[in-house]
Amino acid sequence: MGRYVVRRLGQLVVVVLGATMILFACLFVLPGDPVGSIGGDKARDPAVVKELRAHYGLDDPLVVQYVHYVEKLGKGDLGEDYTQGRSVNEILQPKLVNTAKLAVTAIIFDVILGLSVGVLAAMRRYSVWDVSVTFLTTLAVGVPSIVIGMILQRFFVVELGWFPLISDGSFNSMVLPAVTLAIIDAALVAQIARSTMLEVLRADYVKTAVAKGLPRRTILTRHIMRNSVIPVITYLGISFGGLLGGALITETIFNWDGIGLALITAIQSQNNPIIVGVVTYSVAVFILLNLIVDLLYAALDPRIRLS
Amino acid sequence: MTEVVTGMDGSGTTAAGPAPAAPSAAEPSVARISNWSEIRARFLANKLAVFGLLIVVILLLVAVFAPLIAPADPLHQDLMNTLKEPSSKHWLGTDALGRDQLSRIIYGSRIAMIVGLASILLACFIGITLGAIAGYFGRIWDTLIMRVADVFFAFPLLVGAIVIILLMGRGVLPVVISLGIFSWATFARLLRSQILSVREMDYVHAAKALGASRRRIVLKHILPNSVTSVVVYAASSVGIAIVAEASLSFLGVGVSPEVAEWGNMIFAGKDFMGVKDYLWVYPSLSIVTTALGFVFLGNGLRDALDPKLR
Amino acid sequence: GGDNKDDKSSAGAGKGGGTFSLGLVEPVSIDPVNAQESEGILVTDNLFTGLYEPTADGKVIPALATSKTVSDDGKTWTFKIKPGTKFTNGEVVNAEAFIRGWTRLAAKASASDVATPNVGGIDGFEALQKGTGTTFSGLSAPDENTLQVKLATPDFEFDVKTTHTSMSPVPKVAGAGKNQAYNDAPIGNGPFKMSGKWEHNKSITLVRNDDYGLAKAHLDKVNISILNSANASQLEYQGFQSGQFDWARMPTAQLTAAKAKYTAQGEWIQAETSGMNYLLPITDNGPLKTAKARQAISYAIDRDAIIAGVFQGMQTKSTTILPPSFADVYTKDLCVSCIKQDKEKAKSLAAEAGLKPGDELHFGFNTGGGHEEWVQAVAQQVKDVLGLNVKIDAKPFKELLAAQQAPGATGAYRFAWGADYPTPDNFLFPLLDSKSINPDASGKVQGDNRARYNSPAFDALVEKARSTKDTTARNEVYKQAEKLAMDDQALIPLWNRTQFRLVNTKKFANGAMDFHEDPNLAQITLK
Amino acid sequence: MTTVETAAESIGTTAAGGPLLEVRDLHVEFKTRDGVAKAVNGVNYSVSAGETLAVLGESGSGKSVTAQAIMGILDSPPGRVAQGEILFHGQNILALPESERRKLRGNKMAMIFQDALSSLNPVLSVGFQLGEMFRAHQGLSKKDAKKKAIELMDRVRIPAAKERVGDYAHQFSGGMRQRIMIAMAIALEPDLIIADEPTTALDVTVQAQVMDLLAELQRESNMGLILITHDLGVVADVADKIAVMYAGRIVETAPVHEIYKRPAHPYTKGLLRSIPRLDQKGQELYAIKGLPPNLLAVPSGCAFNPRCEMAQDICRTDVPPLHTVTEADGGELPGRGSACHFWKETIHG
Amino acid sequence: MADLSKDDETTVEAVEAAINAPVDRGEPILQVRNLVKHFPLTQGIVFKRTVGAVKAVDGISFDLYQGETLGIVGESGCGKSTVAKLLMSLETATAGEVLYKGQDITKLSGKALKVVRRNIQMVFQDPYTSLNPRMTVGDIIGEPFDIHPEVAPKGTRRKKVQDLLDVVGLNPEYINRYPHQFSGGQRQRIGIARGLALNPEVIICDEPVSALDVSVQAQVINLMENLQDEFNLSYIFIAHDLSIVRHISDRVGVMYLGKMAEIGSDAEIYEYPTHPYTQALLSAVPVPDPEARAHRERIILTGDVPSPANPPSGCRFRTRCWKAQDKCATDVPLLAIPERFKGVDSPAAHDSACHFAEVKDVVGVA
Ligand SMILES: Nc1ncnc2c1ncn2[C@@H]1O[C@H](COP(=O)(O)OP(=O)(O)OP(=O)(O)O)[C@@H](O)[C@H]1O
Numbered sequence A: 001m002g003r004y005v006v007r008r009l010g011q012l013v014v015v016v017l018g019a020t021m022i023l024f025a026c027l028f029v030l031p032g033d034p035v036g037s038i039g040g041d042k043a044r045d046p047a048v049v050k051e052l053r054a055h056y057g058l059d060d061p062l063v064v065q066y067v068h069y070v071e072k073l074g075k076g077d078l079g080e081d082y083t084q085g086r087s088v089n090e091i092l093q094p095k096l097v098n099t100a101k102l103a104v105t106a107i108i109f110d111v112i113l114g115l116s117v118g119v120l121a122a123m124r125r126y127s128v129w130d131v132s133v134t135f136l137t138t139l140a141v142g143v144p145s146i147v148i149g150m151i152l153q154r155f156f157v158v159e160l161g162w163f164p165l166i167s168d169g170s171f172n173s174m175v176l177p178a179v180t181l182a183i184i185d186a187a188l189v190a191q192i193a194r195s196t197m198l199e200v201l202r203a204d205y206v207k208t209a210v211a212k213g214l215p216r217r218t219i220l221t222r223h224i225m226r227n228s229v230i231p232v233i234t235y236l237g238i239s240f241g242g243l244l245g246g247a248l249i250t251e252t253i254f255n256w257d258g259i260g261l262a263l264i265t266a267i268q269s270q271n272n273p274i275i276v277g278v279v280t281y282s283v284a285v286f287i288l289l290n291l292i293v294d295l296l297y298a299a300l301d302p303r304i305r306l307s
Numbered sequence B: 001m002t003e004v005v006t007g008m009d010g011s012g013t014t015a016a017g018p019a020p021a022a023p024s025a026a027e028p029s030v031a032r033i034s035n036w037s038e039i040r041a042r043f044l045a046n047k048l049a050v051f052g053l054l055i056v057v058i059l060l061l062v063a064v065f066a067p068l069i070a071p072a073d074p075l076h077q078d079l080m081n082t083l084k085e086p087s088s089k090h091w092l093g094t095d096a097l098g099r100d101q102l103s104r105i106i107y108g109s110r111i112a113m114i115v116g117l118a119s120i121l122l123a124c125f126i127g128i129t130l131g132a133i134a135g136y137f138g139r140i141w142d143t144l145i146m147r148v149a150d151v152f153f154a155f156p157l158l159v160g161a162i163v164i165i166l167l168m169g170r171g172v173l174p175v176v177i178s179l180g181i182f183s184w185a186t187f188a189r190l191l192r193s194q195i196l197s198v199r200e201m202d203y204v205h206a207a208k209a210l211g212a213s214r215r216r217i218v219l220k221h222i223l224p225n226s227v228t229s230v231v232v233y234a235a236s237s238v239g240i241a242i243v244a245e246a247s248l249s250f251l252g253v254g255v256s257p258e259v260a261e262w263g264n265m266i267f268a269g270k271d272f273m274g275v276k277d278y279l280w281v282y283p284s285l286s287i288v289t290t291a292l293g294f295v296f297l298g299n300g301l302r303d304a305l306d307p308k309l310r
Numbered sequence C: 001g002g003d004n005k006d007d008k009s010s011a012g013a014g015k016g017g018g019t020f021s022l023g024l025v026e027p028v029s030i031d032p033v034n035a036q037e038s039e040g041i042l043v044t045d046n047l048f049t050g051l052y053e054p055t056a057d058g059k060v061i062p063a064l065a066t067s068k069t070v071s072d073d074g075k076t077w078t079f080k081i082k083p084g085t086k087f088t089n090g091e092v093v094n095a096e097a098f099i100r101g102w103t104r105l106a107a108k109a110s111a112s113d114v115a116t117p118n119v120g121g122i123d124g125f126e127a128l129q130k131g132t133g134t135t136f137s138g139l140s141a142p143d144e145n146t147l148q149v150k151l152a153t154p155d156f157e158f159d160v161k162t163t164h165t166s167m168s169p170v171p172k173v174a175g176a177g178k179n180q181a182y183n184d185a186p187i188g189n190g191p192f193k194m195s196g197k198w199e200h201n202k203s204i205t206l207v208r209n210d211d212y213g214l215a216k217a218h219l220d221k222v223n224i225s226i227l228n229s230a231n232a233s234q235l236e237y238q239g240f241q242s243g244q245f246d247w248a249r250m251p252t253a254q255l256t257a258a259k260a261k262y263t264a265q266g267e268w269i270q271a272e273t274s275g276m277n278y279l280l281p282i283t284d285n286g287p288l289k290t291a292k293a294r295q296a297i298s299y300a301i302d303r304d305a306i307i308a309g310v311f312q313g314m315q316t317k318s319t320t321i322l323p324p325s326f327a328d329v330y331t332k333d334l335c336v337s338c339i340k341q342d343k344e345k346a347k348s349l350a351a352e353a354g355l356k357p358g359d360e361l362h363f364g365f366n367t368g369g370g371h372e373e374w375v376q377a378v379a380q381q382v383k384d385v386l387g388l389n390v391k392i393d394a395k396p397f398k399e400l401l402a403a404q405q406a407p408g409a410t411g412a413y414r415f416a417w418g419a420d421y422p423t424p425d426n427f428l429f430p431l432l433d434s435k436s437i438n439p440d441a442s443g444k445v446q447g448d449n450r451a452r453y454n455s456p457a458f459d460a461l462v463e464k465a466r467s468t469k470d471t472t473a474r475n476e477v478y479k480q481a482e483k484l485a486m487d488d489q490a491l492i493p494l495w496n497r498t499q500f501r502l503v504n505t506k507k508f509a510n511g512a513m514d515f516h517e518d519p520n521l522a523q524i525t526l527k
Numbered sequence D: 001m002t003t004v005e006t007a008a009e010s011i012g013t014t015a016a017g018g019p020l021l022e023v024r025d026l027h028v029e030f031k032t033r034d035g036v037a038k039a040v041n042g043v044n045y046s047v048s049a050g051e052t053l054a055v056l057g058e059s060g061s062g063k064s065v066t067a068q069a070i071m072g073i074l075d076s077p078p079g080r081v082a083q084g085e086i087l088f089h090g091q092n093i094l095a096l097p098e099s100e101r102r103k104l105r106g107n108k109m110a111m112i113f114q115d116a117l118s119s120l121n122p123v124l125s126v127g128f129q130l131g132e133m134f135r136a137h138q139g140l141s142k143k144d145a146k147k148k149a150i151e152l153m154d155r156v157r158i159p160a161a162k163e164r165v166g167d168y169a170h171q172f173s174g175g176m177r178q179r180i181m182i183a184m185a186i187a188l189e190p191d192l193i194i195a196d197e198p199t200t201a202l203d204v205t206v207q208a209q210v211m212d213l214l215a216e217l218q219r220e221s222n223m224g225l226i227l228i229t230h231d232l233g234v235v236a237d238v239a240d241k242i243a244v245m246y247a248g249r250i251v252e253t254a255p256v257h258e259i260y261k262r263p264a265h266p267y268t269k270g271l272l273r274s275i276p277r278l279d280q281k282g283q284e285l286y287a288i289k290g291l292p293p294n295l296l297a298v299p300s301g302c303a304f305n306p307r308c309e310m311a312q313d314i315c316r317t318d319v320p321p322l323h324t325v326t327e328a329d330g331g332e333l334p335g336r337g338s339a340c341h342f343w344k345e346t347i348h349g
Numbered sequence E: 001m002a003d004l005s006k007d008d009e010t011t012v013e014a015v016e017a018a019i020n021a022p023v024d025r026g027e028p029i030l031q032v033r034n035l036v037k038h039f040p041l042t043q044g045i046v047f048k049r050t051v052g053a054v055k056a057v058d059g060i061s062f063d064l065y066q067g068e069t070l071g072i073v074g075e076s077g078c079g080k081s082t083v084a085k086l087l088m089s090l091e092t093a094t095a096g097e098v099l100y101k102g103q104d105i106t107k108l109s110g111k112a113l114k115v116v117r118r119n120i121q122m123v124f125q126d127p128y129t130s131l132n133p134r135m136t137v138g139d140i141i142g143e144p145f146d147i148h149p150e151v152a153p154k155g156t157r158r159k160k161v162q163d164l165l166d167v168v169g170l171n172p173e174y175i176n177r178y179p180h181q182f183s184g185g186q187r188q189r190i191g192i193a194r195g196l197a198l199n200p201e202v203i204i205c206d207e208p209v210s211a212l213d214v215s216v217q218a219q220v221i222n223l224m225e226n227l228q229d230e231f232n233l234s235y236i237f238i239a240h241d242l243s244i245v246r247h248i249s250d251r252v253g254v255m256y257l258g259k260m261a262e263i264g265s266d267a268e269i270y271e272y273p274t275h276p277y278t279q280a281l282l283s284a285v286p287v288p289d290p291e292a293r294a295h296r297e298r299i300i301l302t303g304d305v306p307s308p309a310n311p312p313s314g315c316r317f318r319t320r321c322w323k324a325q326d327k328c329a330t331d332v333p334l335l336a337i338p339e340r341f342k343g344v345d346s347p348a349a350h351d352s353a354c355h356f357a358e359v360k361d362v363v364g365v366a
């Protein structure tokens, strides 16, 4: 298994390189001069501009820039940002932690909400409950999270005053953004949980468990849930990319100081090192997360051997 | 959606279903059961599917005949009549420039349909082609394509889309292309895992044993039996694409703001939340309805396309 | 800023104490060396006090300066500084502290964006900028509290420039311009001081400076939450509604409702500030090359309808280049084409200018600023009246800027300009003087005159104004210059910059907007 | 465990002497999209302690559904028992509340399924699944349950049981898995075991091992065994009596020796004739013409009539009851019955 | 894949000529020589490493004569299907030859292989997975003609398909139905019709009736026998049901773990089995006769079939064999007439891969 992990990490390198390469190619053919964004909006002395370009290596050919980037990346250095001249790592790491907090809370919501709703729907198949779950989950996927977030904010912050508007890092201030972020995935988790549950419910081993005279609860928790949760975990692993996309919007709405917000700001100010940094981080996290999912998967399902 | 997941981990269930009860072979049916009529019959028997189809057809008609249906020019500004609540004159009210909301929603269906369908078609095209190559040829192709898919998969959709749009400029085409380019990976993975299981089916061996060409095997035997889950996923993705497009508008990189488009309308209307809610509620409802329609349609199609399901 | 003349009265006007909360977009810098936009200035103005200060209505009043003299050639300025005031770390604020601050501002290593306009005219600036010198030869301190400034070119308004926050004195610990520790937690001499350091993208906290050398502030504490620009006004407004902020902007869409709701409580603040909204025509190229074409566009716009329909009457039409807050020079209705939409006149002017229906007109604006609506309205009117094919081009701000600067740009752009200090020069020179075009080798405009307006007559008038010592006479010349540019329709004025704020009057008194549209924190008192 | 003696516990102590299990006129229906499928249409059979009843019949004839109805593990919905009684130790268990029936399952009656791999939970160790029986029904601790599981695995001859108790189903061979299923069934020494095609998925040599083991265990503890299969060879090897099903009905019952010699129903007869024999190399095989019936549209009258060579008009109209079969001289043949209008012609012809 | 250079063209013609030559009844039409198939056991996702091999087929030789049926029996996983796939060139052989009328088809590819495939067809075990669920019966049976258009001109195809349906006893009007609308037995007939379409000489049947009910199984077996007579077909009939194999086969080969244990005529194998594995297998077959159960001697093997990835040394059966001795662990027994029966004119004198071969009647007839 150790080898497996090592190989997966090797894969990580490949994918991170691929992703950053694509991004590099895109960013640097973008119109506009990134140096224009260094500092403020004011015009500046050509000499200064020239120096800045040299400092950031912007006059090198794209390939050279990329190679430099990779070299630094190897040392865990993501470079310096354009607007404040600070280390990208230093800027992004606290944001990454913030986003991670949000994402983890969202995923917990996903699992609790999605799983319980999905399981209940499957258990009461064809009931009003089941049909409305199907309907509502489809609905949740169809409503843009902007709208969901703003409604939540308006209602719970402004009208009811239950939650603070501005995050102070407390759990309370995390509830709304996390819910907004979670809603779509929770709906999808519910759908997945429902259909795998239906499949598992029909499985022969469930019949066996019933024939053994086990109590309903035992059958549900031991034999059904454990087998149903595997696809849900897989889904959560792969949905991370979407989660980050969602974070762009959620963090904007709720002013959550995470990498999503950093990305939006960076995109608007052409702060390329930050953009590349965010993507690098998120791709790496995505792959690490999926590695964890795989390990979890193997832990939950003994049929899967990691070799 | 479930198919996606089971497909992802390669444990997709495609094995032929249980043996159906013996068919009534007693009376030889002379009626020519054509492919399509049968699919149609199965489809029409499914209420939800028909409901979905109805929504989609209505939307398509609305999109095509927008100029005939819309009560007003969606771009016509009437600065003397801005922000009017819904009334008999303007069923869904007017926006900040006095434009008729209903007409904008009607015209907005055009963009929604174009973006939703075209971007998913693009994603399907890339995804199916690459997924088929990876699944059928395997080996280095598989490794290569799947790693590339990983890259795109790990790349957050919106981020990728934003970069492409910055690159190409705003407009419908860039939106379509960027959504297409950053969502093919799922299709490819899905199809690949399906193909991996279909590839080992005996009927594929049988075709090989007859000396069928690879082309024939892929096109006649493997693809038709592995695309259904792709179809379902594609259908549910249409809604996702429309929502994503709306999000792009929110982030200020969608289509040009004067264009009658639902995301733009929500974006413009969101500031009026609590004051003029009709401005964002109706376009949001339009998106939801469309997404629902496509999901129902997709699920219905899957059931109808599968001759085994009865 | 503080006001040393009202020392006693303001100290007794309200109760001290209280925490004032507000939301703000992340500033570029809170160190005066690079503070530039209203967010940064809000912080630095409260952390530092310089020689002079602007008032909300565009006047210049002394702060630490007790007197000023200028030589007749307009090249030597002498300022007397109030003795005995201190930085919050105990260092004395004297002439040296100013020289230190200005030298730091001009130094190459600081790479300040605001050096050239403010200290660029002082002798020795070049050497500092190039990095060849380390001292500012034009600055000297004949005694502890006297600052003497030698300028390379005459400038009778140099005192006005000292109102800019970047012209603040700094203590020795400030060190070089790039000094992360100081940049994030500047030590100053203002009515407030930092509590902790700048939590980027999160918060800045200010507490009262009890050792302030001028009239002390009343508030105990100011909590500044940093908001993201894309959603800031929405958040500020919601924060105000839910009682979490005491000061807020609001989305344009909510203005009418907010006004109705908050006027009664006296929480509504509305003011025309020293800023203007224009359409920026590219005058050296493309369809708007001629004055007639630009006038045609101006005539085609129905400003009244847009203000009534889109802004719900919350803006005021503008008919000048200079803002009404510059009362001494303001001449209403200077822009004839702005007064009323005139379709016929627009058409005939367009015909004379060779603008034909179907011609393409590029119209750029930046996203994220809430301009979508009126931009569409303007575009539609131009389209309707002149039949032009108006191409709306929405871009993020940086890209829009790049597009305006790009060689070969054509058409019109959304444009707004706010004064850094209260003088006509601050509009006329950067926006319209040909020296402010400053193209680089490729033709990319590097100055702020992105309209590329180039009129020797105008340039001469600006030159003349600058070398006129008498204020009234000078203002007359500026008026002439403005009229000239207006007749050329070098810019197309749209509406004045009217700003709206909400302030919590249940808890606080004396809240108002200052020259930079920020809350006047030093004057706010607890109720 | 509890002080109150429940109905389920009282079962098994009463009514000794009579048959262990008696199924009376059982009807089971499934609601499907195309209508109601009558999977079981009035099945009657009984098993006594120590006896092996083989239920024969082709695919879809309702063998498994009957068994599931007895166990109370029908898929419901869509399935339901529409009519009939199932007497276990003389008590109609269909009338018992679900909680009582649960206590019977695994404890007094157990079931072995065809496909052991899919019948074992893939993510739980086999030892755990075996031990679960003791934990649920006898309240044993985890540790004791594991001990019991090892004993059981030893009993069904799984080598190195101690080491393998923590292994998962996929780590065992097909024969071992089926033996684990058997172990699970005999764990609590039930009175009745229902084995639903326990060896169909196995190879002949392994099948022989497993069947031998099952028969031996049954003998040891004098259990009643219902063996569901369509392999006439297996039946001949182990059964005491036979019930043949066709389209949801019992068409023939007989002691095992009788049926091979003198089938009393044309279907049974056809079936026997169509089996190729290892020890003979005949000419063309006999084949029953036609196809098995569609349960959604069972032919009227005798369900077998469209395929029957002897069919007459009455067969197309009247459903034949299960006649008691007699010798040519009229002497009753014990345990024999045939649901054919022309059983006499069949048995004697 | 095949690069059809000029050399290949000539090969194609040579092959075509060779396979068009008629073969007399009783002459070998298919000769299998030392056929080996090892499936590599790999590890890794990106960089695959081979860590071993599943020795699915490990050196098998036999002949199939024109017009006969060769049965192959053996337990699950012993390599029967792999042999079938090798004969069809659906898998590439690791080693060995499959000579069809003298042409080694394991070396052929592209057009030449296509020509051969017209003459060797296959019927699969599972009637549910061997028919494409999305094609109509007409399309399925007609597909061979699409692939080999030279066999049937366009206009005649529909007719041909209907004829084929008739031949296998299905109503020709079913042509537009889908596989799922048929029962298992009917589906198997469709599979047979597809196999017959190209008028092949050899049909390889991989457990064609295992998935069918007894009552339907007989129908299909009868059909196959009739077709054999009618079209002069040669069958390789793979099954694990020894009774069926006996019924249909002229000769029978018994496989164990990738090797042929014993091969001979049906009488030789069933009545005079000399390999212990054959004996155990035969004795384990349940006989549908309760009378027999009392006096039948059954050999119950202990243990399970070893993994083909790691087969026992020497004789592969020795781990379960009651006769096993030291020699069995070291020497691989060859498939030949055992020493002690050499030259003896007895049915026992047939090929058997056992060091200690002896006759044992387990069926109880002879
Ligand atoms: N869950 C179900 N839903 C609908 N129909 C069912 C269900 N379970 C069984 N049936 C139907 O009931 C009939 C009898 O099925 P059953 O499983 O008892 O057959 P069987 O005799 O056991 O056949 P086999 O030998 O194939 O196991 C079949 O036609 C089947 O289609």
Ligand SMILES: Nc1ncnc2c1ncn2[C@@H]1O[C@H](COP(=O)(O)OP(=O)(O)OP(=O)(O)O)[C@@H](O)[C@H]1O
Residues within 6 Å of the ligand: E039, E040, E054, E055, E056, E074, E075, E076, E077, E078, E079, E080, E081, E082, E083, E240, E308
């Ligand atoms: N593609 C493959 N890759 C790896 N191993 C394989 C492959 N195909 C077959 N095998 C292995 O080869 C061995 C022989 O398989 P084969 O399918 O030929 O057996 P069989 O005799 O047909 O069994 P059955 O009676 O179950 O059909 C088995 O152990 C199997 O696991």
Ligand SMILES: [Mg+2]
Residues within 6 Å of the ligand: D063, D064, D065, D196
């Ligand atoms: Mg069954």
Ligand SMILES: [Mg+2]
Residues within 6 Å of the ligand: E080, E081, E082, E206
């Ligand atoms: Mg096989």
